[in-house]
Amino acid sequence: MSAFSEMVAADAQNVFLNTEEFGERHTVEGHAITAVVATNEQLAVTGGEALGIDGNAVVLYAQETDMPENPGVGGILNLDGSERVVEDWNIEMGVVVVRLRRNEAYA
Structure with a gap:
């Protein structure tokens, strides 16, 4: 990993996913992790509707090492x-970005 990539990954952990900044405790597959979960309302404010985010969708951001x-x-x-x-799963600089929608079978 390049020095730049290492700096970005450190920023993701130390700022974006920090519980004193944006991160919150969530449970993923039974394990408590620090993550950011953006709801459809939050995504709409930032243009999420243009990306096809509907009312049943959320986007989960978490450290790659914390995810199943x-x-x-x-x-x-x-x-x-x-x-x-799971509608989409990407890894960006050590952060997993997962677009999820409600499972209508369990709704």
């Missing part, structure tokens, strides 16, 4: 006790 194995698009991920369907 990627269940794949269409797979199920339990977030805070709610079964959600």
Whole structure:
């Protein structure tokens, strides 16, 4: 990893995912982690609607090392006790970005 990539990854952990800044405690697949969960209302303010985010969607940001194995698009991920369907899963500079929607089978 380059020095720049290491600095960005450190910033993600120390600022973005810090509980004194944006991070909050969430439960993912039964494990408590620090993450940022953006709801549809928050995403709409930042232009999320243009990205196809609907009322049942959230985006989860978490440290790569805190996340379980990627269940794949269409797979199920339990977030805070709610079964959600994975629509997208990317890793950006050590941060996992997962777009999830409510699993209508459990709604």
